[in-house]
Amino acid sequence: MSNDPTTTRTTSELVVRDLCKSYPTPSGPLHVLKDLSMRLDAGQSVAVVGPSGSGKSTLLQILGTLDRPDSGEFLIAGRAPLELSPRPLAAFRNQNIGFVFQDHHLLPHLNVIENVLVPTLAAGRVDDTRQTKAIELLDAVGLADRRGHLPGQLSGGERERVAIARALLMEPSLILADEPTGNLDRRTAETITRLLLDLQKASGAILVTVTHSEKLAESMDSQMELVDGRLVSL
Numbered sequence: 662m663s664n665d666p667t668t669t670r671t672t673s674e675l676v677v678r679d680l681c682k683s684y685p686t687p688s689g690p691l692h693v694l695k696d697l698s699m700r701l702d703a704g705q706s707v708a709v710v711g712p713s714g715s716g717k718s719t720l721l722q723i724l725g726t727l728d729r730p731d732s733g734e735f736l737i738a739g740r741a742p743l744e745l746s747p748r749p750l751a752a753f754r755n756q757n758i759g760f761v762f763q764d765h766h767l768l769p770h771l772n773v774i775e776n777v778l779v780p781t782l783a784a785g786r787v788d789d790t791r792q793t794k795a796i797e798l799l800d801a802v803g804l805a806d807r808r809g810h811l812p813g814q815l816s817g818g819e820r821e822r823v824a825i826a827r828a829l830l831m832e833p834s835l836i837l838a839d840e841p842t843g844n845l846d847r848r849t850a851e852t853i854t855r856l857l858l859d860l861q862k863a864s865g866a867i868l869v870t871v872t873h874s875e876k877l878a879e880s881m882d883s884q885m886e887l888v889d890g891r892l893v894s895l
């Protein structure tokens with residue numbers, strides 16, 4: 662078995678055990694996640710809901726390996742990212758985790774296909790396979806004829822589609838979405854939700870979506886609420 666965190670894939674489950682996270686405040690630590698555990702199989706989608714301040718973004722940041730918990734552990738694709746040092750962790754994140762965030766984070770000076778290919782630049786290789794994959798994904802999200810456009814020349818819904826294509830480029834085992842339809846009108850939101858779910862199901866990735874939208878939450882396989890630092894099935 663390879664020790665390369667970018668290629669090892671022993672299991673495609675997401676296993677989260679006893680995550681704790683607190684932030685220091687003047688009146689003492691604010692305990693946001695308290696022994697949070699969850700387990701999702703490949704191809705499953707889950708909506709995480711909860712009131713503002715309940716810790717949804719904190720959970721997503723930790724699962725996305727962008728922040729560390731105080732304690733606890735989790736496995737993505739059979740690997741424990743918390744055990745990795747910064748460089749292998751960045752490679753692991755790039756290969757295994759796709760992010761779809763409300764504000765897209767598209768690079769304004771790169772055109773649509775270049776934005777989709779950004780993860781390959783980070784991986785240091787833009788090969789023909791990924792180029793083909795990028796074209797396929799842009800086709801799937803209905804933007805085949807907008808490849809050369811800059812993000813500023815696209816609507817909000819179109820930019821979100823680019824972000825979805827980019828998130829799926831490396832065929833990640835985990836997709837994390839934070840209010841992916843937050844800024845969109847109802848019809849566009851429905852189209853984007855369908856696209857995201859269709860592509861996620863086809864790829865077999867796990868999708869964790871944080872949202873305040875009941876409609877979006879209901880579209881996922883299951884719904885969980887963050888209550889007092891833990892996830893409760895709805």
Ligand SMILES: Nc1ncnc2c1ncn2[C@@H]1O[C@H](COP(=O)(O)OP(=O)(O)OP(=O)(O)O)[C@@H](O)[C@H]1O
Pocket residue numbers: 684685691693711712713714715716717718719720
């Ligand atoms: N870096 C930080 N330092 C201190 N407190 C923080 C920090 N980040 C988040 N918090 C606090 O942790 C709690 C959880 O925040 P988080 O952003 O995870 O909530 P959320 O459920 O995503 O909220 P929303 O729905 O409003 O986005 C909040 O009380 C927030 O103020």
